[in-house]
Amino acid sequence: MNQPRILIFACKWCGLIGADAAGKKRASLPARFRVIPVECAALVEPDAILRALAGGIDGVAVLGCHSGGCRYNNANHASIKRFELLKDLLDTTGIGGERLLLSFGTAHEYHQFEEIIENFFNELAALPPLDPWLSPFGVVS
Amino acid sequence: MANITVFLCRCFGEIDNAIDFDLLRKELSKDTSVSSVSIVDSLCLEADIEKAASQIKETKADRVLIAACPTLSRGNLPVDGLIKEGIERHKIDLVDIREGCAWIHGNDPEGAVKKAKDLINMGLAALQHKEASKDMRVSVHPDALIIGAGPAGLAAATSLAKTGFKVNILERASAPGGMLRLISQLYPTGEDAADKLNPYIDEVENNHLITFYPQSKISSIEGCIGNFTVQFSSQGEDNSIQSGIIIIATGAKIFFPTGLYRYGEIRNVITQMEIERQFLKGSFDAKKPVFIQCAGARDKERPYCSTICCPASLKNAMRLAGENPGSEVFILHRGIMTPGNVLEKYYRDALSMGIQFICFEEEKPPMIMGNDRVEHVEVYDAVNGITRKIETDLVVLSTPLVPNDDSVRLAQMLGIEVDRYGFFSESYPMHPLETKMDGVFICGSARWPVASDQAILQGRAAAMKAVSYLRQREIAASTLSRVPGPKSGHARVVPDSCTGCGNCVAACPFEACHLEKLEDRHISKVDMMRCKACGNCVSVCPNGSMQIPEHNYRMVGEMIKRAF
Ligand code: SF4
Ligand code: SF4
Ligand code: SF4
Numbered sequence: 001m002n003q004p005r006i007l008i009f010a011c012k013w014c015g016l017i018g019a020d021a022a023g024k025k026r027a028s029l030p031a032r033f034r035v036i037p038v039e040c041a042a043l044v045e046p047d048a049i050l051r052a053l054a055g056g057i058d059g060v061a062v063l064g065c066h067s068g069g070c071r072y073n074n075a076n077h078a079s080i081k082r083f084e085l086l087k088d089l090l091d092t093t094g095i096g097g098e099r100l101l102l103s104f105g106t107a108h109e110y111h112q113f114e115e116i117i118e119n120f121f122n123e124l125a126a127l128p129p130l131d132p133w134l135s136p137f138g139v140v141s
Numbered sequence: 142m143a144n145i146t147v148f149l150c151r152c153f154g155e156i157d158n159a160i161d162f163d164l165l166r167k168e169l170s171k172d173t174s175v176s177s178v179s180i181v182d183s184l185c186l187e188a189d190i191e192k193a194a195s196q197i198k199e200t201k202a203d204r205v206l207i208a209a210c211p212t213l214s215r216g217n218l219p220v221d222g223l224i225k226e227g228i229e230r231h232k233i234d235l236v237d238i239r240e241g242c243a244w245i246h247g248n249d250p251e252g253a254v255k256k257a258k259d260l261i262n263m264g265l266a267a268l269q270h271k272e273a274s275k276d277m278r279v280s281v282h283p284d285a286l287i288i289g290a291g292p293a294g295l296a297a298a299t300s301l302a303k304t305g306f307k308v309n310i311l312e313r314a315s316a317p318g319g320m321l322r323l324i325s326q327l328y329p330t331g332e333d334a335a336d337k338l339n340p341y342i343d344e345v346e347n348n349h350l351i352t353f354y355p356q357s358k359i360s361s362i363e364g365c366i367g368n369f370t371v372q373f374s375s376q377g378e379d380n381s382i383q384s385g386i387i388i389i390a391t392g393a394k395i396f397f398p399t400g401l402y403r404y405g406e407i408r409n410v411i412t413q414m415e416i417e418r419q420f421l422k423g424s425f426d427a428k429k430p431v432f433i434q435c436a437g438a439r440d441k442e443r444p445y446c447s448t449i450c451c452p453a454s455l456k457n458a459m460r461l462a463g464e465n466p467g468s469e470v471f472i473l474h475r476g477i478m479t480p481g482n483v484l485e486k487y488y489r490d491a492l493s494m495g496i497q498f499i500c501f502e503e504e505k506p507p508m509i510m511g512n513d514r515v516e517h518v519e520v521y522d523a524v525n526g527i528t529r530k531i532e533t534d535l536v537v538l539s540t541p542l543v544p545n546d547d548s549v550r551l552a553q554m555l556g557i558e559v560d561r562y563g564f565f566s567e568s569y570p571m572h573p574l575e576t577k578m579d580g581v582f583i584c585g586s587a588r589w590p591v592a593s594d595q596a597i598l599q600g601r602a603a604a605m606k607a608v609s610y611l612r613q614r615e616i617a618a619s620t621l622s623r624v625p626g627p628k629s630g631h632a633r634v635v636p637d638s639c640t641g642c643g644n645c646v647a648a649c650p651f652e653a654c655h656l657e658k659l660e661d662r663h664i665s666k667v668d669m670m671r672c673k674a675c676g677n678c679v680s681v682c683p684n685g686s687m688q689i690p691e692h693n694y695r696m697v698g699e700m701i702k703r704a705f
Pocket of ligand 1: 438449452
């Protein structure tokens, strides 16, 4: 089975709290994900997500606060819209919008975080690997 | 070449079985940016931090990477400790190898040590590219400005004056008092509104720290926390004042139910405000009054509950019943809203006085019958399932509070927001009475309908929040954070590549970006006093011209590269 690699941008005030709680609960999770903490989901540039996928990472997750619960005056609301557009772009380019997981307010509890990681991991494992698709274009470093 | 000292914390051996520290050290020592790697038992005790600090000084390391538990546990302690020891924040990075690695990958030691190495690698990348944002300080004008002289504004003004600050009050009417001038008694105490108001008015008139500007109209507000400039006219004369903070206490207005329940068409269908006016003149003669609640409230257009009209009806119903022995008083309602022990008792008092309550449904409102005077009211009693015909000589409509007409204009001048009805919005979720602009506070019914006791409470609370800024001589932009701890940075424009497209201006949720005219083009400019480093502008800039130095794209790019 394909062993996917996952990059997570976790907002400090939501997703990161879920990740932290999962750690405190000693959840058992696949070791192939990395977390980059961010102050707000708005700080995640769509460009960074594309770079991650182009670099051979199989899936990217953005975990932010629920709409209306943003610490930065609804800054995340605009980012939700941006990422939905980005999903469309990923679909039209053939990379697949399913490689971008968006969670706004649904990864705050340890079991939610666990579930999200496990499901995403399984979904990505079922997809064909990304590298062979990208390498003919010379984007995988 | 960077010269990074790495501390690997074993957490008293807690995570040894998941992470092979010696292997980790060996791998890290190969990295040319790393000058030393220390494995330590703990890093969160005071002695540990002191030891680490002196080690950093000895080795002359210029950046520090701490691999330990996360900020939410005790990882913040060594970071804050080192900052206290004089190491700059952007030169320290904390990597979570406990909750984020050892504790969740215990049954995959190989995966865990690989992940720990990658995470530390990402941290090293971050340290090499992280920069520090600039900061700025503004001096604080020590005067306060309060807009509106109702109970909230007066309470704020007198509290501020008590703490020794000069206060200017702008009021659109000719005298202070707001809605308290229009009502006779207060619920639930029955106290005369004038008794409540007069001490405040005395204070406004006699305290030399308070200046009252009647009949004032604001034309513009500029500046930010520490230094607002307000242009206005008072009694026809133009004027301008400076202030360090602004408290909005403009209140709300009563909704006039024209067209509802034949109001305006038929005599003796009046509003709660009209009955108050009568009470101010003296007693009121009505033998069979009927109160109708939620006239214009909790419907499609205004789905909110105005919270003050149920207790106000109880007050006036009890007063009419008390002053007119033998009278029959009805309250037709859609659920009486009397939260809290005091108001609930008030409702029970009304019940025991013999006031009759009939619950109706929104779809079947009471009907006003009669030609030029109301003779009876027909209402479908939703609890008993029967239509009742109530003889009456007076119908009193309980109408909600609605925002003032100029609330949107004022909000625009201040750069703050109103909710979907037009009341001023506070900064959700953790900053009551604060708005998205630092130094602009809201209180009383301008924020949401409240009774005078709540308005006074909020006015005082807003004043205390204001004092925390006014007492500072200078305010640093970096301290104006909306999250625990200082701000994470400020957005910075790269002037050479900015094309002045304005995306950032539209996207900034704090109105911190604006376009500035240069000789031949426009470029974006960030107001650090307003920027909260949310990153929206960074994400929408088509040219990469907007960056937050602490989280710049080079850093993120390097971190992504090193993630696996
Ligand atoms: S307080 Fe006002 S809006 Fe709320 S239920 Fe009572 S009458 Fe209706
Ligand atoms: S980082 Fe956020 S608050 Fe600061 S200028 Fe950019 S969009 Fe505005
Ligand atoms: S979005 Fe970028 S290019 Fe456009 S005005 Fe802002 S900083 Fe300049």
